[in-house]
Amino acid sequence: MLRILFAVLLALAACRAQADECLVGAYRLGDASLDIAPSDGGLRWRHVEGATGLLVADGAGGWTSLEGWTGRPDGHRIEFAGCAQGELRFDGVAARRIPLRVTETAFAGRDGVSLAGRLLMPEGEAVVPLVVLIHGAENLSARRWDFMQRQLPAEGVAAFVYDKRGTGESGGQYTQDYDVLADDAVAALAEARRLGGARIGRSGFRGGSQGGWVAPLAATRTSADFVIAAYGLAVSPVEEDREAVILQMQLKGHGADVIESALEIVDAAAEVARSRFTAGIDAFDAVRARYRDEPWYDDVHGNFTHLLLPHYGEALRREGQAYNFGTPWDYDAMAVLRGLRTPQLWQLAEADIDAPMGETFRRLRRLVREQDAPVGIAVFPGAEHGMTLFETAADGSRTSLRYPAGYTRMTVDFAKGRLAGDYGDARLYLPD
The missing domain is CATH 2.40.128 (Lipocalin)
Structure with missing residues (x-):
């Protein structure tokens, strides 16, 4: 009963x-x-x-x-x-x-796959900037869950949101192949411009998390006025996993010797991922067998290594296919950024343990110095992945409290072509 x-x-x-x-x-x-x-x-x-x-x-x-x-x-x-x-x-x-002008659409992505999109514009006839919202790694409908589709037009910026292939009402198969996703994003920008017509002024991409890899790549394939990468990375997925493990182990209080051993596990997991879960499994099993009784073993997490740790031998070969989404594990983000002259804003979360910002920040700053790249960086103190501020429990777990002040306003202002004033506690590093 x-x-x-x-x-x-x-x-x-x-x-x-x-x-x-x-x-x-x-x-x-x-x-x-x-x-x-x-x-x-x-x-x-x-x-x-x-x-x-x-x-x-x-x-x-x-x-x-x-x-x-x-x-x-x-x-x-x-x-x-x-x-x-x-x-x-x-x-x-x-x-x-706030009244918004909403237009639902379906458009063709790469290989003719039908993608479901939505353009949201402020009321009236004024020319406004446009932001195409590029999804992260989630497999959910962006048209349902991406709240920026309303936040931006409420502040005078048109937004185009779409369900990526294999999610929501879009066709095709879910993928993490950045090459495919970038072509879909280019098609989304073209569709948004078509729907918005003469009202569309400046237009560009905003990609969060995994979208921070896709958005710059898309901008190399079309005419975009700007790129916004939020809590994205200028390192590869494999490098992201290594950085995450290092930071996570440091936060757990482990020293350099333990971290060096943990990275042996991480590197073996990377070889399995690179092979699309068909090779390197015996070596991965062996390194885990060597360390699995160590008191620090359960603290090894990373961005994707933790997904593989529960599976051994043939079970890993079989279960690993659930994570075989075409991810370019050694993606060269810097090769894309070095060839991109589109103005960029990178919004980095200083306390991000899923996608640590350290090496990304260093690479972006070096790119500005060496190539005079049009790259601005905003670092939000105390923020984690998803750009949320959080509280930490005694066991180290985090619970999000809010978004940083100035974060959305900065996104709006950059889309409008200007950054002015303070944006909460964010530290700005702008090109000359």
Whole structure:
């Protein structure tokens, strides 16, 4: 009986969440914008200056906010007037939905694969900049989950969002082949420009995480006015994994000798990944056998090594195919960047343990010095992957609290062709 009741409650919650999605949108709250987005378990609000919370219906006609991703009430409350009215009250302050011009489309990516896209523009006839939002490694629908599709036009910048191949309503097979994804991004920019017509001014790409590899590559294949890479990398996926393990082991308090041993495991895992999980397995098994009883072994994680650690022998050969997405493990990001003259903004998270910024920062700064590359860098202190600030538990686990102040505003300003003033605590390194 309890199992049946639980199932009924889950079904009711799912129905409620679906019904509430008509509340999703960008709202004008004073002189700022507030985004209401779908979220597992309710809705999520995001202020343009970074504060965010999960909204949970409180049974009294309103929604209680839980701070960041903590599950703790933060004292905020939102009341919606209803879907048709397009109004809400945030802590008693009225806000109205910002009207956006939304155009759904389907366009052809590489090899004719049909991709589902959406152009969102500010109302009116003014010429506005355009940002094509390039996804990260996630296999979810960007048209559903990418909240920047509303945040940017709410601040006067058109946004084009699309489901990458193999996700959402797009055709084709999911891939992490940057060459293919870059061609799809080029097609997305062309489609956005076609739909926006004479209203489109400056236009370029914004890629988060894995999109930080794809966006610059796409810009070498078309005419783009700018590239924004958010918590992306100028190293290869294999180098990313090594950097992640080094940083993670350091944070766990391990010394250089332990880290050197851990990197033997990482390098063996890289050989397996390079072979598309068909070779190097015996060597990977052997190095793990040598170290698996060490007290530090369970602290080896990395970006992809941890996915392989549970599997041995033929099981790894078989199970590894679940991660065989065509990832270019030794991708030469710098070869692309050295040939790119498109103005770039790299937004780096200083406390990122998934994609550590250290070597990327050094390479980008060297590129500016040696080639006078049009590359600006913004470092956000205390931010991790996804550009969120966080709290750390006693066991070292992190829980995100909010986005850094100035992060979204910086994205908007760069798309508009100018960076001016302060952007929260971000440190800016701009080319002369």
